[in-house]
Amino acid sequence: MHPQYPAHWEADVVLSDGGTAHVRPIRPDDAGMLRSFYSRLSAESIYFRYFGPRPRLTDKDVVWFTNVDYDNRVALIATIGTEMVAVVRYDRVQPRDHAEVAFLVEDAHQGRGVAAVLMEHLRAAARERGIKTFIADVLPGNHRMMGLFRQAGYTAQSQFEDGVVRMTLDLSSTETALEVRLAREHRAEARSIARLLTPESVAVIGASREPGGIGQTVLRNLLAADFTGPVYPVHRHVRAVAGVRAHRSVSAIDGEVDLAVLAVPAEGVLELVEECAEKGVKGLVVVSSGFGETGPEGRARQEELVRIARAYGIRVVGPNCLGIANTDPAVRLNATLAATLPGRGRVGFFSQSGALGTALLQRVAQRGMGISTFVSAGNRADVSGNDLLQYWEEDPATDVILLYLESIGNPRKFTRLARRISRSKPIVVVKSRGVPGGHRAPVLALPDTALSSLFAQAGVIRVDDLVQLFDVAQLLAHQPLPAGPRVGVVGNSDALTLLAEEACAGAGLQPSAPVNLGARAGAAEFAEALRSVLPEVDAAVAIYMPPIPGDCREVAEALLEVARESGKPVLATFQGALGMPADLRVTDGPGDDSPQRGSIPSYPAPEEAVRALAHVVRYAQWRRQPPGTVPSVEGIDTAAAREIVAAALAGEGTAGEGADGEGADGEGAVGEGAVGEEREIDATALLACYGIQVWPAHVAADAEEAVAAAERIGWPVVVKSADPEDARRAGTVRIGLTEPAGVRQAYADLAALLGPGTPLAVQRMAPQPSVPTVVGVTQDRYFGGVVTFGLGEVTARLLGDQAYRLAPLTAEDAAGLVRSVRAAPLLFGEYGYQAVAVEALEDLLVRVGLLADALPEVARMDLDQVLAGATGVAVLGARAVLRPVTALRPDVGPRRLS
DSSP: OOOOOOGGGOEEEEOTTSOEEEEEEOOGGGHHHHHHHHHTSOHHHHHHHHSSOOOSOOHHHHHHHHOOOSSSEEEEEEEETTEEEEEEEEEEETTTTEEEEEEEEOGGGTTSSHHHHHHHHHHHHHHHTTOOEEEEEEOTTOHHHHHHHHTSSSOEEEEEETTEEEEEEEOSOOHHHHHHHHHHHHHHHHHHHHHHHSOSOEEEETOOSSTTOHHHHHHHHHHHTTOSSOEEEEOSSOSEETTEEOBSSSTTOSSOOSEEEEOSOGGGHHHHHHHHHHHTOOEEEEOOOOSGGGOHHHHHHHHHHHHHHHHTTOEEEOSSOOEEEEOOTTTOEEEESOSOOOOEEEEEEEESOHHHHHHHHHHHHHHTOOEEEEEEOTTOSSOOHHHHHHHHHHOTTOSEEEEEESOOSSHHHHHHHHHHHTTTSOEEEEEOSSOOTTOOOOOOSSOHHHHHHHHHHTTOEEOSSHHHHHHHHHHHHHSOOOSSSEEEEEESOHHHHHHHHHHHHHTTOEEOOOEEOOTTOOHHHHHHHHHHHGGGSSEEEEEEOOSSOOOOHHHHHHHHHHHHHHTSOEEEEETTOOBOOGGGOOOSBTTBOOOOTTOOOBOSSHHHHHHHHHHHHHHHHHHHSOOOOOOOOSSOOHHHHHHHHHHHHHHHTOOOSOOOSOGGGTOOBOOOOOGGGOEEEEOHHHHHTTTOOBOOEEEESSHHHHHHHHHHHOSSEEEEESOGGGGGSTTOEEEEEOSHHHHHHHHHHHHHHHOTTOOEEEEEOOOSSEEEEEEEEEEETTTEEEEEEEEOSHHHHHTTOEEEEESSOOHHHHHHHHHHSTTGGGGGTOTTOOOOOHHHHHHHHHHHHHHHHHOTTEEEEEEEEEEEESSOEEEOOEEEEEOOOOSBOTTSSSOOOO
16 A cells, blocks of 8 residues: 555645645555656756756656655645646664755746745655754756755755755754744745735626626726726626626637636536636636535535635635725726725725725725725635735735734734734734634633733734724824823813713823813914923823804814924814714825825714723834744753653653654644543643742641641641642632641541542642742644733632733743733732832743743643742642644644635
8 A cells, every 4th residue: 555645734825926736745646647747858957856857757767756655755746737847855874863865947937936835845744754954956057946055944955066066955944944834825825915915807607787786896996996907707697797798618719817706606616627627717706605515515515615716826806705805096996796885095994894895995985984995705715814914014005904804814923914014014803703604613612701801912903893993093004102191181162072081091091171262262262272282291182062063174284384384183072973074184186085194083972082082092012012033041941841841742652743753843733632642730840841840749648647747847838639620719728837736637527528539639838928820832723823811819710810811922922922911910019018029920921931832742831830939939729731732733834725
């Protein structure tokens, strides 16, 4: 029987020009594909690969190249459609951790990044098989191949001998290699979305004469938007639709087609995808329903749709989506079902819901905001919010990113991207708590509060509803960021200015005394008051609600002028208007009334204005903080920790498959193993590998053993339940015991309280006073390691006062984690408590974060309790649940489309 290769060696990938390909190991039945591939190669490509002419492959060659053992000999191929376009292979040599490597890419596909992505996947496969070094012999004239090796980011050496350059590549992970991989991923995914949003021609398949039909609606919206390229209706039985000549099929269209909108019954979509592929279509928008949202049959159809499209290099938006739009005057694309499309603006908008998308676009238009681009992903079978983030990061027309998310396909990648992009462009998110059935999305093990914490860690502004989404967006898009929390309030209504002041105080802002100008105040009074207030604050709220509505242009002009002079954010409640009133807009001039930077957003009530401002103030504060790096701390022995984990799992007898062999590089896998595979251990030895000492607790069978233990470890001591679950209950510990009689009495009291057979333990007493805290680790299948922190008081546990951060933690993450819980003031000397050594607590969190990131087998871990005192912290107990890893974390390893 031929050996089977690991399933995770197959992947769909995005190439550097935005197209897609499929990567998989070669198989014996690929012989015909290999011959066809070889026949299309130029003489130069063959010469560079084999150092001489080789016009054809013999039968023996074909058998040798297609039959590999996926260990000592591995070959990966890239396919597009039914054709092989590239192959890369390694052959193990002596020493056994070395292998010779060679590439061959079809001439027509050279320069598309095929070799680079194959290199990533071959390197991962080699590392799994214990190979640490690649060796490649390259002819001096093969500059492309030498550049590939040198630009991979790994340590490379070259030596010229006998007319050949021998290159040696160390496969160990490096920061440079990671940066190279992420940069390539970013460019490729951004270009794949750019191809969708900037097509030069569009075909609407299923555009019939039926009034109100889906296809005809999309066609009319394209025409109404005055799309700058040709639009081709496609229908088998009509000659024209909406006055535009129709074609019987996509293949019958004379010109090229960049984008195709599919508006046909779901049963006919797969056939059309293959037809579009043959035509050379680069992107599909599938507005048709009847896919994953309908059940197993629809899900299977959806998966096949994605498989076919990606195999032919096509990205797919949808299915079951509203469509896509681009307001760029050079494109003017409205390939959506929404007749109302906002004007040109600085906001990129992604919505997973198709039905909701129409209402969202209407709301944007009503506010006068404008958008740069819009994508409704529907079931999100292929194109996701992560893809759009990559595109918008580079898009000069987009300043603010809005996301309506029903699911997150690759949460760890989302947080990685968001953390980088939020440094330059704010991301505002509404995340629903449910996941629609049609989505290819993980069910997260973390609570929704954890998701909010992880969003905050990445600088993402999470809001509760769609009203807040647009409230925050219009402020971010048109006004500068505030430098701090000080807010001035100027208005002509005493009641409304007081409401604004109270709202500021309730939102954690610092309002100055409001300035009430009286009902008759006009432009001059508002200008003078605003000029006097702004130098002393970081932002201002102007409230203009005249008792008799009239011409307000002079007041608006005064507000705009003063705001422009100050360079500080100004927002308004202006006659109860919502959005970007015309009088408060800065525009490019006649003929273009799109609001530009400097326009003042208006809110119906001052509380809504303040609420939006509070979100922006917190974001601006996050952005001012340094990005931070994971600290290098002493006393870390990850190799020893891995040995402890491996031994514990092996002792269970069901250790399962290990990680992908990448453990030494900090890359690994996260599994959901069956309950029977889990093993709970005392985490004392594991934590010691990370420089964390757990205070020993001595279990005593009776009171006299307890006294003897106390004598050994020294007074004072505590007697407590040895069951970790009892730590969460009040009254299960007796502290401050300084003599034998007290230990005997405490032992008797706890034995009576907890019942016979409950193990009791004696432990040295930590310095007092101290604040009990709890530190934990959760290994989420999709987020990876997550560090949790909260106070150990019963009330804090009851209220779920806990904060979360994604591992590993920077110093800033650790500091933020400590300060994120509502009871944090108790750690800083408030409410009669003594201030604790917060720096020691933060160091502990950093170390726990390093453990959580490096050891995905640690499914859960609780440090309970951790007493924080004035001079340090004391970890009184720690348990860990280990689980064999069974699958790669989505954001680990070579590039792939999830």
